Amino acid sequence: MTNLLTALIFLTSACVHASSPAFIVDRLPLNAAIQLAQEDVFGRQYVLPPELASDTRPVTLDLSLAGDQKTQREEYVRWLRQMNIAVETRNGVDHYRSFKPVAAPEKMVSWVYTPFHRSPSYLATVLSGTTGRSSQASSESTSGTSSGSLSGSVSSSSGSFLSGEGDSLVFRGTRSELARLKELVPLIDVPAQGVVVTGYIYEVQTGRSEGSGLALAAKLLSGRFGVSVGSSSSMGNYISFSSGTLNAMYELFSTDNRFKVVSAPQLRMDSGKEATFSVGEQVPVLGSVSYEDGKAVQSVTYRDSGVIFKVKPVITSSRISLNVNQQLSNFVKTDTGVNDSPTLLKREVDTSLTLKDGDIVLLGGLAENKDSQASTGLSFLPKSWSQKSDEKSRTDMVILLQVKKV
Structure with missing residues (x-):
């Protein structure tokens, strides 16, 4: 057989x-x-x-x-x-x-790519996982933009190298790694999603009996633009709605003399990036003391005060997650301690919101209460004959915002 x-x-x-x-x-x-x-x-x-x-x-x-x-x-x-x-x-x-045979090392090839939309450091960070190694880059977040101010590089013991430093993406590695890289780069090097945040920052003067500025704004909006607002205790520090236009609401608040526009910011930013809007002044504050040639040198730093507004969006296909930081601060004379350096009085609120494209949100939470006393009368008459008045007022910062994808 x-x-x-x-x-x-x-x-x-x-x-x-x-x-x-x-x-x-x-x-x-x-x-x-x-x-x-x-x-x-x-x-x-x-x-x-x-x-x-x-x-x-x-x-x-x-x-x-x-x-x-x-x-x-x-x-x-x-x-x-x-x-x-x-x-x-x-x-x-x-x-x-x-025994297991030792594979012959693959031939190394080089490739240089100039991005169209994203920064080289962002691409290097995202693509580092596709070559089987972890990132050693100091780089942007994965929602980064086309800014090239940050750099990063990834390397391995096998000799492969991926660098995002400078204005180009530089790769050296095997042909199989390069093939994977070339397949993914067009999918990642796309324009970053962005939003435009438009708003008005109001200073609202109210009496103690009128409640907060947010509650007063809610009363003005109630029944208009399809907005229905319940009790002020259930609103928290913001309300959001999808109907109406920002300009129409601005015109409505303009009819009430208790609403004063402090600023009207309009910010454009990419997903994952923070934008800052500041209205105020920089105040010199005493810093540390150093010695040069035996002489004391007093350092001075400048700190922002006023209305500081920061916003950071993260965009998904159907939602916009918005982190909003609003700060109201001012410096006053220091009566105790370091009298030569002013004291910072600061009120700050951090809010995280999830909105749809085009939604409008009304933010509050920064309030200042003031008590003022005054007396009127003739100077030659006894003080007991003077008429005294005691006024209690409240100042709120209310922010009206709208977010739109671009």
Whole structure:
């Protein structure tokens, strides 16, 4: 039968290779072929590891034309190495072992890419995971813009390198890594989503009985633009609505002399980036004291005060998450402690909102209460005859905002 396993050993003959037998195996199990070669052809002691002693892969080998026994053994050992089997001789005993071949290093290639929309450092950070290594970059957040002020680079022990420093993305690595990179770059180097935040910052003067500025604004809006507002205690520090226009609400507040526009910011920013709007002044504040040539030098730092408005959006397909920080601050004379340096009085609120494209939000929460006393009368009359007045007022900062995708 042609499918039978055969092993043939041709002993010494006068015609072919008189100095050594010919060794031919045809579809013999590997463990049996090794045993046959060691015991009957080369006559050498040997040791097989368990994985080779049980290896029954059918093999075929023909050493009939290999020459003398030394040449046959060299060909036999070479044949084993092709199957990832090594033979080491120690003290006259052949020790077999399996090994994993070391892959030849791939040829390294270089590639330079100039981004169209995103910064090189942003691309380097996002793409670092595609090359099988972690980022070592000091870079933008994954919502970064095309600004190239930050830089980053990623490297590995294999010699591959991905750099976002400067104005180009530089890569050096294998062809397979480069192929993955080229496939992903067009999907990532796209314009960053952005929003325009338009608003009005109001200073609202109210009496104690009128409640907060936000509550007063809610009363003005109630029943208009499809807005229905419940009790002021349930509003928190903001209310949002999807109907109406910002300009119409501005015109409505302009009809009430208790609403005074402090500022009207309009900010455009990309997703994940923070924008700041500040109305006020920079006040010099005493800093640390250093010594130069034995003389004390007083440092001075300038700190912002007034109305400071910061906003940071994160844009998804259907929502805009907005982190809003509003601060109202001013400096007053220090009566105790360091009298030469003013004291900062600050009121600050942080709010996180989730809005739809085009939504309008009304923010409050920054309030200042004032008590004022006055007396009127003739100077030559006793003070007890003077008319006294006691007025309690409240000043609120209310911010009217609208966010739109661009």
